Amino acid sequence: MKIVLVDPSRLILKVTSGYLAETGYQVSPFTDATDALAHLKDDPDVEVLVTGLEPHGMSGLDLCRLARELAGARRALHVVVMSSTSESRRIAEALDAGADDFMSKPPQPEEFLARLRVAARATAAQRDLLRLATTDSLTGLLNRRAFFETVDEMPESSVCLAMFDIDRFKQINDSFGHAAGDQVIAAVAGEAGLSDGVAGRLGGEEFALLIPQARLVDAIDLCEDLRMRIAALSFAEIHENLRATCSFGVVARGENEDVGAALQRADIALYAAKSSGRNRVVA
Ligand code: GH3
Ligand code: MG
Ligand code: MG
Ligand code: MG
Numbered sequence: 386m387k388i389v390l391v392d393p394s395r396l397i398l399k400v401t402s403g404y405l406a407e408t409g410y411q412v413s414p415f416t417d418a419t420d421a422l423a424h425l426k427d428d429p430d431v432e433v434l435v436t437g438l439e440p441h442g443m444s445g446l447d448l449c450r451l452a453r454e455l456a457g458a459r460r461a462l463h464v465v466v467m468s469s470t471s472e473s474r475r476i477a478e479a480l481d482a483g484a485d486d487f488m489s490k491p492p493q494p495e496e497f498l499a500r501l502r503v504a505a506r507a508t509a510a511q512r513d514l515l516r517l518a519t520t521d522s523l524t525g526l527l528n529r530r531a532f533f534e535t536v537d538e539m540p541e542s543s544v545c546l547a548m549f550d551i552d553r554f555k556q557i558n559d560s561f562g563h564a565a566g567d568q569v570i571a572a573v574a575g576e577a578g579l580s581d582g583v584a585g586r587l588g589g590e591e592f593a594l595l596i597p598q599a600r601l602v603d604a605i606d607l608c609e610d611l612r613m614r615i616a617a618l619s620f621a622e623i624h625e626n627l628r629a630t631c632s633f634g635v636v637a638r639g640e641n642e643d644v645g646a647a648l649q650r651a652d653i654a655l656y657a658a659k660s661s662g663r664n665r666v667v668a
Contacts, residue, residue, distance in 0.1 A: 386505055387411045387430050391421045391448065392437040392467070397491055404494050410501065417442040422451055425462075432508040433501065435465045437490060438479065446482040453483030459519075459534075461511035463504040467492055521586040523567060524574030532585025536595050536644045544597050545604030546644075548651040549577075549611075549633040551590040552663040557629070565623045566590075573629055576614045580607055592631075593648065601637045601668055608633045608666045616664060630664035 388410050392398055398414040405412045413431070415421035419442035425431055434452050438445035449464055456462035466479040467490040476487050485507065486500055519531035527535060536546065551557070551573060558566040570590055577584040582596040594611075596604045612631060620627040634654025638647040658667040 386432060386501070386508075387428065388413070388433040388435060388501070389421050389425055389431050390414045390435050391418055391440045391445070392416065392490075393440050394437075397437075401492060401497065405497070405501075408498060416440060418445065418448040419443060422448060422455070425452055425455060429460060432461050433463050433465070433504045435467060438466060438468045438470070438475065446478060449479060449482040449484050459515065461508040461515065463507050465500055465504065521574075524571055524578075524586050526574050526578060526592070527583065527585035529585065529587050532583070532587065532593055532595070533644055535583055535585070536638075536647075539595065539597055541638055541640055541642065543599065544595065544638045545599045545601060545635060546638055546647050546651050547594040547596065547604060547608050547633055547635040548587070548648060548655045549592050549594070549608070549631045550655060550659070552630045552632055552659075554590045554629075557627070561623050561627065565620075565627075568623060569620065569627075569629050572618050572620070573615050573631065576611060576618065579614075580611050582607065593651070601635065604635050604637070605666055605668050608635055612664065612666055632658035632663045633666040634658055635666060635668045 388405065390398060390401060390412050393416050395416060402412045402414050413424055415424065418440040425434065436445045436448050440448065445466060449466065452462060452464060464484045465486040465488060466484040467488050468475060469490045479487055486503065488496060488500055519527060521528045551569065554566065557569055574586060574592065577592055577594065580594060582594050585593045587593050596607055612633060616628065616630050618629060632655055634651040636647055636650045636654060654667045658665050
């Protein structure tokens with residue numbers, strides 16, 4: 386577990402980092418809250434922030450607020466405030482500023498380690514919930530909502546979007562059963578997940594790809610490659626003759642274009658790919 390530890394006292398940082406490191410935690414100590422916040426931004430794997438109330442750079446309360454804002458709803462972060470104060474008002478302020486826990490300063494090793502075990506439980510639960518809320522259970526790809534959010538967070542310029550859909554999938558279900566259909570969906574998703582970019586399952590047997598920093602021609606190449614890999618998949622365990630193909634619609638997202646609008650254009654291109662014979666990429 387990675388921990389950011391913030392306090393103006395170098396002695397406290399040194400002593401505390403020492404026994405935390407011995408216990409196996411990866412500690413980054415800071416006397417300055419601004420540097421600590423920058424580190425939190427740079428390393429998304431840091432899940433625990435422990436701060437005094439009066440570091441250099443900014444107040445501990447402001448650090449709590451900004452760290453909370455940075456983590457948002459998409460990152461597990463547990464914040465512990467430590468202070469020599471026993472004033473209830475100060476403790477309440479810290480909790481209201483976004484701290485999850487409070488301990489007295491200087492922290493006693495036994496108590497500190499126990500609070501870090503609380504942090505580990507809390508962040509593990511947050512991570513599990515985040516995963517469940519954002520991924521599709523059959524394929525492990527981003528679900529519809531998480532895919533849209535991911536596109537929204539991406540700068541609009543030089544982003545391409547593709548939508549693709551398994552061809553004549555109803556026949557696969559009808560001929561081999563729903564469970565076999567699910568296997569085909571999972572295998573197609575597996576190939577999509579190997580492509581550069583971010584793949585999502587929008588529903589049923591319909592998928593999308595977000596291809597950042599790509600011109601339309603690059604996105605078309607990427608989809609062509611994926612299309613061929615899918616067509617080459619073997620499903621011998623279901624039936625020796627079973628193959629799956631997909632049709633693709635690709636667009637470059639316009640400046641200021643809404644995600645929904647761009648995907649709608651991709652869907653129109655996908656429809657054109659279907660009506661012109663399937664198993665092809667249309668831009
Ligand atoms: P087209 O080439 O035009 O896409 O033909 P299609 O048969 O694939 O047509 P359509 O996309 O309309 O059919 C999708 C079918 O996928 C309908 C639905 O029963 C089935 N389906 C949707 N979700 C799932 C799923 O999670 N598992 C399985 N096995 N089937 C699903
Ligand atoms: Mg369809
Ligand atoms: Mg289909
Ligand atoms: Mg469909």
